[in-house]
Amino acid sequence: xxxxxxxxxxxxxxxxxxxxxxxxxxxxxxxxxxxxxxxxxxxxxxxxxxxxxxxxxxxxxxxxxxxxxxxxxxxxxxxxxxxxxxxxxxxxxxxxxxxxxxxxxxxxxxxxxxxxxxxxxxxxxxxxxxxxxxxxxxxxxxxxxxxxxxxxxxxxxxxxxxxxxxxxxxxxxxxxxxxxxxxxxxxxxxxxxxxxxxxxxxxxxxxxxxxxxxxxxxxxxxxxxxxxxxxxxxxxxxxxxxxxxxxxxxxxxxxxxxxxxxxxxxxxxxxxxxxxxxxxxxxxxxxxxxxxxxxxxxxxxxxxxxxxxxxxxxxxxxxxxxxxxxxxxxxxxxxxxxxxxxxxxxxxxxxxxxxxxxxxxxx
Ligand code: SF4
Numbered sequence: 001x002x003x004x005x006x007x008x009x010x011x012x013x014x015x016x017x018x019x020x021x022x023x024x025x026x027x028x029x030x031x032x033x034x035x036x037x038x039x040x041x042x043x044x045x046x047x048x049x050x051x052x053x054x055x056x057x058x059x060x061x062x063x064x065x066x067x068x069x070x071x072x073x074x075x076x077x078x079x080x081x082x083x084x085x086x087x088x089x090x091x092x093x094x095x096x097x098x099x100x101x102x103x104x105x106x107x108x109x110x111x112x113x114x115x116x117x118x119x120x121x122x123x124x125x126x127x128x129x130x131x132x133x134x135x136x137x138x139x140x141x142x143x144x145x146x147x148x149x150x151x152x153x154x155x156x157x158x159x160x161x162x163x164x165x166x167x168x169x170x171x172x173x174x175x176x177x178x179x180x181x182x183x184x185x186x187x188x189x190x191x192x193x194x195x196x197x198x199x200x201x202x203x204x205x206x207x208x209x210x211x212x213x214x215x216x217x218x219x220x221x222x223x224x225x226x227x228x229x230x231x232x233x234x235x236x237x238x239x240x241x242x243x244x245x246x247x248x249x250x251x252x253x254x255x256x257x258x259x260x261x262x263x264x265x266x267x268x269x270x271x272x273x274x275x276x277x278x279x280x281x282x283x284x285x286x287x288x289x290x291x292x293x294x295x296x297x298x299x300x301x302x303x304x305x306x307x308x309x310x311x312x313x314x315x316x317x318x319x320x321x322x323x324x325x326x327x328x329x330x331x332x333x334x335x336x337x338x339x340x341x342x343x344x345x346x347x348x349x350x351x352x353x354x355x356x357x358x359x360x361x362x363x
Contacts, residue, residue: 009319012036013251015156016244018191024247025190025270027284029303032311033296036251037318041295042107048096049117050178052089053221054145054162055098056082056125057176061136061144061163070136075129082125086118127224141166143207150202155244161195164203170214173199180220186229192216193232193240246270254279255315281311 012035024031033039043051060078063070072078088094095101108114136142142165149158163174173195181189199213216229245264250271253260260276267273272282283300284290291297302308309317 013248017159018194026290029281029283032281052096058144061142124221148198171208171211174217177218181218193236
């Protein structure tokens with residue numbers, strides 16, 4: 001398509017979101033299934049419940065575009081919207097992520113679970129309302145569900161921050177969670193590290209009008225509790241980059257068959273080095289907490305016994321169309337993912353009215 005950068009298979013290892021990094025470091029095979037082969041099973045009841053609550057939290061903080069007024073000046077109005085949204089999603093009129101999402105089959109535990117979750121949501125939203133109604137009316141700026149994508153040392157980091165609150169002289173990032181964070185996640189969880197980086201590197205100037213990030217918070221909705229998290233230091237930011245780099249080199253090497261660039265990764269610390277030799281992608285065994293919400297347990301059991309094609313072949317089959325099939329042998333040009341280069345390339349083709357030329361066709 002003229003003037004457009006199309007989706008490339010190499011984005012599988014070049015583009016990272018906080019949840020993708022978490023998944024890859026907790027189980028390389030799960031990340032491969034979910035993010036590279038796009039094998040998604042049915043979502044769990046608690047997962048769709050969490051999505052539905054996120055949707056309600058977003059609506060609550062979404063001011064009317066023209067008037068700037070917030071909706072729902074009474075808690076009961078807010079809860080009634082939940083009532084309609086939840087039961088329409090259960091009936092299959094739409095999905096659980098928003099009104100426009102596709103209906104979903106959910107493996108409910110039993111017929112009572114649907115009603116129990118509805119009641120829990122009703123109570124959670126009541127407490128949420130009491131906590132945040134005065135807060136949102138205090139005259140500050142609240143930005144729900146803010147997306148970001150930016151270049152980070154040659155890789156792309158993207159994601160969505162649940163809420164950014166802009167005060168007179170500073171900003172606060174907030175993430176909604178089903179649970180409160182244990183100590184290690186408060187101090188080092190990669191998701192919030194990525195959000196901090198996204199704000200400081202990208203959003204601060206795009207939407208924050210230069211306001212510095214003062215703190216990060218987690219709102220645990222089951223307990224109606226807010227936790228303040230410390231800002232990450234350079235070491236944590238460096239570790240985030242290292243996780244991304246190692247993950248990127250691990251998957252690139254296995255899925256393209258090209259050698260690991262040892263000048264970048266001397267040895268793997270968080271991914272199985274032996275996978276590079278065998279061309280396999282290993283499940284993280286023994287199975288445990290990291291498998292709790294895995295949607296491909298049965299496939300994984302068969303995979304463990306060797307009942308599968310090579311990851312490279314499966315990936316190539318998935319991306320066999322047109323440009324994507326060529327990508328594993330594609331030559332990487334320096335700065336090709338820099339926003340400046342992308343914008344320049346797109347404008348060039350648009351101005352010249354030329355068909356888009358893939359970079360490898362020049363060689
Ligand atoms: S079941 Fe566990 S080990 Fe297997 S892919 Fe899922 S998360 Fe990984």
